[in-house]
Amino acid sequence: GAGVSQSPSNKVTEKGKDVELRCDPISGHTALYWYRQSLGQGLEFLIYFQGNSAPDKSGLPSDRFSAERTGGSVSTLTIQRTQQEDSAVYLCASSFRDSNTEAFFGQGTRLTVV
Amino acid sequence: RKEVEQDPGPFNVPEGATVAFNCTYSNSASQSFFWYRQDCRKEPKLLMSVYSSGNEDGRFTAQLNRASQYISLLIRDSKLSDSATYLCVVNIGGNQFYFGTGTSLTVIP
Numbered sequence: 001g002a003g004v005s006q007s008p009s010n011k012v013t014e015k016g017k018d019v020e021l022r023c024d025p026i027s028g029h030t031a032l033y034w035y036r037q038s039l040g041q042g043l044e045f046l047i048y049f050q051g052n053s054a055p056d057k058s059g060l061p062s063d064r065f066s067a068e069r070t071g072g073s074v075s076t077l078t079i080q081r082t083q084q085e086d087s088a089v090y091l092c093a094s095s096f097r098d099s100n101t102e103a104f105f106g107q108g109t110r111l112t113v114v
Numbered sequence: 115r116k117e118v119e120q121d122p123g124p125f126n127v128p129e130g131a132t133v134a135f136n137c138t139y140s141n142s143a144s145q146s147f148f149w150y151r152q153d154c155r156k157e158p159k160l161l162m163s164v165y166s167s168g169n170e171d172g173r174f175t176a177q178l179n180r181a182s183q184y185i186s187l188l189i190r191d192s193k194l195s196d197s198a199t200y201l202c203v204v205n206i207g208g209n210q211f212y213f214g215t216g217t218s219l220t221v222i223p
Contacts, residue, residue: 033211035213041215042201042213042214042215042216043158043201043213043215045211045212045213048210056210091157091158093211095211100145100146100163100205102148102160102163103203103211104160105157105158105159106157107156107157108157
């Protein structure tokens with residue numbers, strides 16, 4: 001596709017349910033990132049993939065959060081047993097391997113846990 | 115210590131004013147630098163990369179000072195449409211991007 005695509009764009013879920021957020025990066029981009037942004041706050045790094053491997057998972061807030069990437073393309077971020085504090089916009093970005101190039105963002109998934 | 119630090123503002127300036135934002139980074143091995151712009155309820159988008167020699171794009175000028183480890187963004191002749199949050203971004207290599215928390219700018223008619 002032309003840009004980074006995320007789905008769903010909005011998700012409302014009940015506390016305790018599991019959710020899956022999907023990111024489809026720009027074709028050819030080997031690096032993929034997940035960030036979280038709460039209302040009025042900055043971007044919080046969650047996890048970074050290079051190809052299918054995740055060299056840096058340091059930002060995942062708890063073991064309820066996990067992510068995978070298959071085929072060096074689509075990534076899924078899974079949140080188990082959601083809590084109200086998980087409510088935020090989850091942003092995915094992708095870039096070429098070259099660290100001098102920019103990261104392109106998807107429009108995000110707005111997650112609301114009620 | 116955060117990798118990237120910015121003054122969150124808010125900056126409220128009149129149309130036509132010149133405004134400058136600064137950002138400091140902690141890792142001297144940082145390799146590339148960017149300014150992103152984020153509009154309300156939208157995703158961040160690249161405004162400009164920041165090069166060692168400094169670079170200009172119309173009304174926007176970016177500077178990098180490696181010795182002092184800071185990056186600046188200067189906006190001249192501010193427009194209403196410049197109102198947004200400006201994010202300082204540093205890449206430490208290995209494709210790890212670090213974002214500042216952003217500086218909020220409102221340009222007032």
